[in-house]
Amino acid sequence: MGKTVLITGAASGFGRGVAFGLAKRGHQVIAGCQIWPQVWELRNSARTEGINMQVIKLDVLNEIDRAKALGIEIDVLFNNAGIMESGPMAEIPMSVFRSVFETNVFAALELAQGFARAMVKRGAGRIVWTSSVAGLVKVPFDGAYAASKHAVEGVCSAMREELRPYGVQVVTVNPGAFRTGFNDTGMESMDQWWDQGERVVEHWPVRELNHQHDPEEMI
Template identity: 40%
Template sequence: MTKTILITGAGTGIGKDTAFALAQRGHRVLATTQTEAQALNLKQAANEQGLLLEAFKLDITLKEDQALLAQHHVDVLINNAAMGESGSLAEVDMQRVRQLFEVNLFATLELTQVALRQMIERESGTVLFISSIAGRVPMPFLMPYSMSKFALSAAAAGLRAEMDQLKKNIHITVIEPGAIHTGFNQAMTDSKYAWMGPSSYFAHQAEAMKKQERITFNWLEAKTTRSIVNAIVKASEAKRPRLRYVAPWIQGFGVRLARILGV
């Protein structure tokens, strides 16, 4: 069945590839971006591939932009927009952490509430929250981001239970990407070096940390977004999607194994 699907953060990476994949499958795709320039670039890229999609600016942190969703009959909302932030919890500026939660959790939930109003009224709809495997595994220096995604996954699971109790045919799903090569991980891990100065507790380790991060991502990251895009498409089209989809599967298996072993 063809659906109207709105995805946030569609300007790059997983969001962009998912928007294109859904358009290729014949869905009406509302691909939204943080800026007008990103929306224009997205339209041009879609046109070059012969794809029909509607791209426009929707900054999820702005009330006036959130209201744009209500102008459309949305069958599926994919909450993909997010930001990354890294740094030790012992010294990171809490304002950075607050901004991270504002985008990754609070604004995401506000936009979801806008979508749910129309979905509950017509008794049909699906909401996907793009979280992260990082939300299930504490990792040094990535905890600002990991905490926000842990909170998002918990919120989604609780909202799913609430919608089940409401019995209005509303489905809530969590998508947990692993490490995938889009440039997001590198930008996130590099963010801490913009403010870590000579007085940082870890200043003497900074160069070694940068080197190790590059080695880790080169070894760990999936080279394409194909597996996670397939999971998002599957959840978007499912009559009753599962609570959680994880991709690449080998990374999800590794996380489960680590938790069993108490690592």
């Protein structure tokens, strides 16, 4: 029997691949996209491929979008939306650091909390979080992202044990470097602010991302 699955960050990368893959397997997919142009593009792509899925606007930082999404009854939440901001911890602007936690941790937890309540009452459900290998190891020059994923691991490990007695599963997936563009743009992100002030440490050394894996392996 097919499940109803809500996927955040479904416009690209793992979220998009999982949305199409689950829809092809007969599940009822609700694909959340951050902005309206992404909604339109994903709807058109699904229509072109003959895929039946519901595409909604779901900016996880937008309380109106979150409230609308929480009104949907689902079996599975895939907390996949996330951002990566690079930079040395001694230099990264606090506003940038906070933005990573707002998206990767706080907004995701708000959605998880909302759906968890409904799942507990129903006695069944699953919450899946996209974490990262960075949540398990140290990653110099990517400390903000790694810290947010360490937080995700902590949140999920606690929530897993808390919700297990109520029939609700909480799991993480921990991808490394895959060719979705996420790592490439995340590494580039620090260039937006690097030249806007006096720096005391060296810029992130050039790292060629030529050993990334096929996203289909993770999807």
